[in-house]
Amino acid sequence: MRNYKILPEEKKSILILSVIYFLRMTGMFMIVPVISIYGNHIKDTNEFLIGLSIGIYGITQAFFQIPFGLLSDKFNQKILIYIGLIIILIGSTISYICQSIKGIIFGRFLQGIGAISSPIMTLLFDLTREHLHSKVISFIGFSIGLSFLCSIFLSFYIVNHFGIFNVFSLISFLTFVSMILLYFTPNSKKHIFNRETKIIGNDLLKILFKKNIINLNISIFLLHLILMFSFLSIPLKLIAFNVSKFYNYKLYFLSILISFFISPLIISFCEKTKRIKKLFINSIIFIILSEIFIFYNLSEKFFIISGIQIFFISFNILEILIPSLINKICKAGYKGTAMGIYSTSQFFGVALGGILGGYILHNFEINYLFLTIIVLSIFWLFLIKNIPEPIYVSSVRIMIKNDLYNNLNIKNKLYKIKGIISFLIIPEKNVIYLQIDENKVSVKKIKKLLKK
CATH class of the missing domain: 1.20.1250.20 (MFS general substrate transporter like domains)
Structure with missing residues (x-):
């Protein structure tokens, strides 16, 4: 045990x-x-x-x-x-x-x-x-x-x-x-090779061109590009409304702190009610609304502060949601590589967001930066509107003995077990990677059936 x-x-x-x-x-x-x-x-x-x-x-x-x-x-x-x-x-x-x-x-x-x-x-x-x-x-x-x-x-x-x-x-x-x-x-005494946590060079091309994975990598790219745009523009907008520079940090701090508590609760509720796709789409819509709140020179500071709060709640929801969706959509044994590509897309978003945002601010008015965010978010909305509702699965790794692999047709056995979504057998490592629906099958049951 x-x-x-x-x-x-x-x-x-x-x-x-x-x-x-x-x-x-x-x-x-x-x-x-x-x-x-x-x-x-x-x-x-x-x-x-x-x-x-x-x-x-x-x-x-x-x-x-x-x-x-x-x-x-x-x-x-x-x-x-x-x-x-x-x-x-x-x-x-x-x-x-x-x-x-x-x-x-x-x-x-x-x-x-x-x-x-x-x-x-x-x-x-x-x-x-x-x-x-x-x-x-x-x-x-x-x-x-x-x-x-x-x-x-x-x-x-x-x-x-x-x-x-x-x-x-x-x-x-x-x-x-x-x-x-x-x-x-x-010091590490024994290196454990696990495809679900490691980047595999040979798998990069297999993962890179999967449609849903591409859309999610573009999503994390756009999310961090928009974040950098916001960090360049929102402070300047607050100063224009006579909000002191030092008060900026209090506003940021409280907004982010509140979002850290609210975002996981919203995600947890939507996972239980199988509404993750709706949450994804609505979070992007709320990012658009938050930017409109900040973009328009409304007479009340309340609208800008509300816009900032809505933005950070939506941002944190998407920041948690996108890697979770990659883990669910990606087939067994390829998760580590998929997450490596995800991280790279994330940092390219930071890079382009900073450079392009600086260029727009230098050559145009600040409002063009908010307009760019709104246009990009609308494009993003159309990009992911057909993304499927994720299957709620768990990733597991099972070690197998050499004689078990050589003597039994494991693939046929795994295909027959209800609740296994996908699997990948690596004979040279004596390991099977699986995606399973734990409501239908357990790891203990899979091991028992393989030994029969």
């Missing part, structure tokens, strides 16, 4: 690596909410360069996300994480020392190369038992949410008291702390 209790060594690994993930994500987010407000005080800057300083990080993250993921299966993960953290430290230090917009751009370019998400997750999965991996993912998810909130508070506090360049000195300090913490992380 499985022991679901987290062992002391596992607790240590989860805690340390979740903190490292938290510190890294805090550093990544920290410059985004403040650069559009305070960036104009930097010498020789303009709106386009401000947008480029946000987007350049996404470009290098997007290009290095999959390579780091592939390397994490072949090399020591701790060494890869150290390399990534050193690159982030160098980039942050350059941004602080140069004290210029070009220094920020080059520093952010280097920061993005340190794409350590995959090595951290691989090391975490190696240091914990397989049936605890869902808990591990929830810890990492919590650390990302917390880092987003903390970065809002810290960035505005530091900029108001110490100046914008000291944001990078704090990022350098957080990166150095992460390197110290990594030293105390246990």
Whole structure:
């Protein structure tokens, strides 16, 4: 019988690596909410360069996300994480020392190369038992949410008291702390190869051109492009309505905090009532409505504040929903690769959102940025209107013995078991990956039927 209790060594690994993930994500987010407000005080800057300083990080993250993921299966993960953290430290230090917009751009370019998400997750999965991996993912998810909130508070506090360049000195300090913490992380004694958590190079083309997967990758791309547009435009709109720069952070902080509590409740209700497709479509509609609220110069601040709150609730719903849908739609054994492509699409959205948003602000009025968001959201709405209601499945991995695979026609047995949605057999690894409907069949029953 499985022991679901987290062992002391596992607790240590989860805690340390979740903190490292938290510190890294805090550093990544920290410059985004403040650069559009305070960036104009930097010498020789303009709106386009401000947008480029946000987007350049996404470009290098997007290009290095999959390579780091592939390397994490072949090399020591701790060494890869150290390399990534050193690159982030160098980039942050350059941004602080140069004290210029070009220094920020080059520093952010280097920061993005340190794409350590995959090595951290691989090391975490190696240091914990397989049936605890869902808990591990929830810890990492919590650390990302917390880092987003903390970065809002810290960035505005530091900029108001110490100046914008000291944001990078704090990022350098957080990166150095992460390197110290990594030293105390246990070493992986045995690497566990699991296709559901790893990027498989040979599978990239198989996943890349699946219609529903393409639409979901375009969705995460558009969502983060719209987020970057919003971070560039909303603060300027608030200032135009005589909302002080320092009050910006309180508004952001409260809006995001409220959305963190409301979004999971809405998703949970819609999953129970099988209304995920409706929720997806309605969230995009609410993003359009929120931008209209902010776009029109209504006399009451209430409309802008309401628009910001609606935007962040809708954003967080979609941020949770899209990867969940990829996991449900993707066939057994291909989830790790699909999520690698998803992360790359996400960072390309950040990249183009920052660069294109900066270009629009530099060459046109701010309202054109809101109009672009509305047009893109309408296009997005038509793109996903035919997406199917997801099948509610669980992904499992079953180890098989050599003699069992050689002596029995496993494929025929699996086809006959009701409740198995898809499966992938990897004979050389003695493993079967399955997608199952747990209302119809259990893992215990599948194992029993295979042994007969």
